[in-house]
Amino acid sequence: MFMINLIGILLIALIIWWFWLFKSKEVSALDHGIVIEVADGTYQPSRIKLRAGKPTELQFLRTDPSPCSATLLIPDLEITVDLPTDQKTSIFLPDLAKGEYPFHCQMQMYKGTLLVE
Secondary structure (H helix, E strand, O other): OHHHHHHHHHHHHHHHHHHHHOOOOEEEOOOOOEEEEEEOOEEEOOEEEEOOOOOEEEEEEEOOOOHHHHEEEEHHHOEEEEOOEOOEEEEEEOOOOOEEEEEEOOOOOOEEEEEEO
């Protein structure tokens, strides 16, 4: 009985860490383009540094066949893009002010952040 409770507590801690506390490392797109892969329920990389006041092109490559991964939304910029499977899709971002801009799928299961500096 003790082991079952311990395993349950560990699973709850893992879920809390994965969904609310985990932050993937940041990748810079300041000097060169970047390809963001949509695969296995995630965006990789999911935290992307951009330069403020400079238009930027991001490319998304969707290899995940899940219907949830088919649409990308950047709500703060009012951007919605369909991502075809196994094709790169370019997204052109305007000059952005400093701040964080979250992006996600339509169900908010796949999540990422644009960090504008």
